[in-house]
Amino acid sequence: xxxxxxxxxxxxxxxxxxxxxxxxxxxxxxxxxxxxxxxxxxxxxxxxxxxxxxxxxxxxxxxxxxxxxxxxxxxxxxxxxxxxxxxxxxxxxxxxxxxxxxxxxxxxxxxxxxxxxxxxxxxxxxxxxxxxxxxxxxxxxxxxxxxxxxxxxxxxxxxxxxxxxxxxxxxxxxxxxxxxxxxxxxxxxxxxxxxxxxxxxxxxxxxxxxxxxxxxxxxxxxxxxxxxxxxxxxxxxxxxxxxxxxxxxxxxxxxxxxxxxxxxxxxxxxxxxxxxxxxxxxxxxxxxxxxxxxxxxxxxxxxxxxxxxxxxxxxxxxxxxxxxxxxxxxxxxxxxxxxxxxxxxxxxxxxxxxxxxxxxxxxxxxxxxxxxxxxxxxxxxxxxxxxxxxxxxxxxxxxxxxxxxxxxxxxxxxxxxxxxxxxxxxxxxxxxxxxxxxxxxxxxxxxxxxxxxxxxxxxxxxxxxxxxxxxxxxxxxxxxxxxxxxxxxxxxxxxxxxxxxxxxxxxxxxxxxxxxxxxxxxxxxxxxxxxxxxxxxxxxxxxxxxxxxxxxxxxxxxxxxxxxxxxxxxxxxxxxxxxxxxxxxxxxxxxxxxxxxxxxxxxxxxxxxxxxxxxxxxxxxxxxxxxxxxxxxxxxxxxxxxxxxxxxxxxxxxxxxxxxxxxxxxxxxxxxxxxxxxxxxxxxxxxxxxxxxxxxxxxxxxxxxxxxxxxxxxxxxxxxxxxxxxxxx
Numbered sequence: 001x002x003x004x005x006x007x008x009x010x011x012x013x014x015x016x017x018x019x020x021x022x023x024x025x026x027x028x029x030x031x032x033x034x035x036x037x038x039x040x041x042x043x044x045x046x047x048x049x050x051x052x053x054x055x056x057x058x059x060x061x062x063x064x065x066x067x068x069x070x071x072x073x074x075x076x077x078x079x080x081x082x083x084x085x086x087x088x089x090x091x092x093x094x095x096x097x098x099x100x101x102x103x104x105x106x107x108x109x110x111x112x113x114x115x116x117x118x119x120x121x122x123x124x125x126x127x128x129x130x131x132x133x134x135x136x137x138x139x140x141x142x143x144x145x146x147x148x149x150x151x152x153x154x155x156x157x158x159x160x161x162x163x164x165x166x167x168x169x170x171x172x173x174x175x176x177x178x179x180x181x182x183x184x185x186x187x188x189x190x191x192x193x194x195x196x197x198x199x200x201x202x203x204x205x206x207x208x209x210x211x212x213x214x215x216x217x218x219x220x221x222x223x224x225x226x227x228x229x230x231x232x233x234x235x236x237x238x239x240x241x242x243x244x245x246x247x248x249x250x251x252x253x254x255x256x257x258x259x260x261x262x263x264x265x266x267x268x269x270x271x272x273x274x275x276x277x278x279x280x281x282x283x284x285x286x287x288x289x290x291x292x293x294x295x296x297x298x299x300x301x302x303x304x305x306x307x308x309x310x311x312x313x314x315x316x317x318x319x320x321x322x323x324x325x326x327x328x329x330x331x332x333x334x335x336x337x338x339x340x341x342x343x344x345x346x347x348x349x350x351x352x353x354x355x356x357x358x359x360x361x362x363x364x365x366x367x368x369x370x371x372x373x374x375x376x377x378x379x380x381x382x383x384x385x386x387x388x389x390x391x392x393x394x395x396x397x398x399x400x401x402x403x404x405x406x407x408x409x410x411x412x413x414x415x416x417x418x419x420x421x422x423x424x425x426x427x428x429x430x431x432x433x434x435x436x437x438x439x440x441x442x443x444x445x446x447x448x449x450x451x452x453x454x455x456x457x458x459x460x461x462x463x464x465x466x467x468x469x470x471x472x473x474x475x476x477x478x479x480x481x482x483x484x485x486x487x488x489x490x491x492x493x494x495x496x497x498x499x500x501x502x503x504x505x506x507x508x509x510x511x512x513x514x515x516x517x518x519x520x521x522x523x524x525x526x527x528x529x530x531x532x533x534x535x536x537x538x539x540x541x542x543x544x545x546x547x548x549x550x551x552x553x554x555x556x557x558x559x560x561x562x563x564x565x566x567x568x569x570x571x572x573x574x575x576x577x578x579x580x581x582x583x584x585x586x587x588x589x590x591x592x593x594x595x596x597x598x599x600x601x602x603x604x605x606x607x608x609x610x611x612x613x614x615x616x617x618x619x620x621x622x623x624x625x626x627x628x629x630x631x632x633x634x635x636x637x638x639x640x641x642x643x644x645x646x647x648x649x650x651x652x653x654x655x656x657x658x659x660x661x662x663x664x665x666x667x668x669x670x671x672x673x674x675x676x677x678x679x680x681x682x683x684x685x686x687x688x689x690x691x692x693x694x695x696x697x698x699x700x701x702x703x704x705x706x707x708x709x710x711x712x713x714x715x716x717x718x719x720x721x722x723x724x725x726x727x728x729x
């Protein structure tokens with residue numbers, strides 16, 4: 001590091017200021033390089049701004065070379081309150097009639113009065129049953145299955161459930177079932193409705209009869225009438241998914257749990273990934289089991305318990321052996337956790353391959369991929385929203401957290417692992433091959449289809465919005481007679497498409513003309529750092545406005561683009577049928593038009609296009625195909641544009657121009673070496689960096705020289721003072 005001394009000799013020389021002025025002169029070559037770089041960057045940015053406008057115009061030109069832009073149809077109805085209509089590009093002009101005999105409707109199932117003493121969302125199922133006369137019992141959880149056009153789901157309804165929780169549970173699965181339910185306390189009724197109309201709209205409700213309940217869930221609790229009994233089956237797994245839960249996923253460190261039964265103790269390691277199943281397995285392999293004959297298990301309330309060979313309760317003492325605030329034994333002892341199993345519980349976190357579980361009922365089946373991230377909810381939802389679910393079959397977790405299949409059909413359910421590997425996912429469900437007969441009280445409702453007569457022909461639709469002969473209809477109410485519908489070409493829409501295209505074209509050439517003719521202020525170069533320091537902000541802004549001007553003045557790429565753009569509009573289109581219009585001027589689109597004796601447009605407008613509105617609208621109304629051909633024709637010849645329509649020409653021209661500008665100026669995420677101006681910038685950056693190294697060295701040399709001078713003068717001054725003293729001065 002250079003030690004800088006500033007005028008300590010008394011010479012009065014300000015070294016810092018002197019070096020600064022010397023360096024200012026030395027930096028002039030580097031400043032010129034920086035100014036060149038800034039000019040290139042401004043030019044690059046102006047290119048990119050124009051390129052973005054050309055890209056937008058290219059996209060518009062692409063749309064304008066599609067026939068649909070010229071085939072808009074206008075459809076009108078003589079009775080909009082009954083039938084509203086819109087025309088599509090494929091609608092055939094003409095007069096039609098539509099009579100609406102029946103509207104499409106959703107499937108619905110409405111309860112009778114629920115009749116609880118206290119009405120509202122907090123009303124319990126037991127309150128409804130308690131109000132029955134004669135009294136009936138509803139003491140056991142009962143399965144309610146809700147099915148629709150999307151699939152099926154099942155929930156266990158408990159006597160303590162409220163109407164609010166029941167509604168919430170059903171609606172939380174509406175994306176799977178296609179069924180919603182609402183409750184109105186004012187009229188004390190439940191309203192089930194399908195999210196779809198017509199045959200697709202279904203509300204299928206079924207409740208499994210449960211021994212011990214004399215009240216039927218559908219008829220006595222939900223008060224849904226019209227149920228019919230259906231024989232079916234259930235099949236249950238024996239894997240309590242509570243065991244797959246982690247004992248404490250928030251653990252920060254490994255804990256040691258000690259269990260003592262009788263005189264035997266055993267220690268077990270528990271970390272954040274240890275599950276109840278893992279702990280139980282470890283306990284039942286330890287001395288607790290081999291010496292004391294005790295077995296650990298989760299009871300029906302999901303509490304960790306111990307029993308002997310005779311299933312008699314065994315008392316155990318649990319303690320945490322770690323000297324910290326975490327007491328893992330509190331997760332396993334009184335008060336017991338009484339685990340609530342989230343359906344986000346993993347099927348098997350130890351799977352190393354992807355398995356494929358197939359569930360088949362009759363001819364319907366669903367294949368489900370299962371890996372170490374698959375949850376029980378993934379499996380249940382996949383089954384319930386599949387072809388199997390649409391049969392009314394549903395999977396769910398029962399109150400013991402075992403997976404259960406409810407099957408109100410006469411077909412059996414089979415589960416198979418379809419992957420030929422050592423790992424088998426079926427043991428994770430522990431499904432029994434034994435099915436349990438069950439009776440389901442079922443209510444099935446279906447939506448109605450819309451029935452219409454189109455020009456006397458009868459048709460049916462699942463919704464009240466449908467399309468016939470390219471006409472979009474929305475039936476709003478039934479009609480006693482036919483509603484007349486008229487379809488004509490939509491002259492205004494086609495005209496607006498063309499006018500918008502011309503307007504955007506004019507905007508584009510205005511932008512390009514402005515840039516290629518923009519004045520260049522050669523005396524206003526990009527400011528250097530030292531120049532900026534001496535100017536105010538408003539002065540800098542005014543200066544740079546002129547310095548940036550004219551970056552693309554006379555640009556060859558853009559000037560050639562203007563010539564090609566004008567030619568695209570003025571050149572006739574070859575290959576069109578005899579008698580057809582061959583140029584846009586024949587339909588009122590040109591660089592100069594005369595309207596009512598007034599002339600619009602001249603060479604001074606630099607290629608701006610004008611429209612004779614009346615002439616264009618007349619051409620659209622009388623010869624729409626000719627108008628379309630002038631824009632969309634494409635002879636597929638790359639070497640010539642003579643047979644191309646104007647939109648086709650401009651789309652191709654814009655794409656080519658975008659490529660040329662991108663090659664010169666790149667895009668926002670281009671690397672410098674991929675475009676011409678970027679390469680120039682990269683080379684300037686290298687030269688600027690080289691100059692920075694030279695200037696740093698020069699500045700150091702200047703300071704070294706001035707420091708040496710100051711030291712020498714100081715030495716001379718000291719010697720002079722010493723001589724003066726010796727001579728008695």
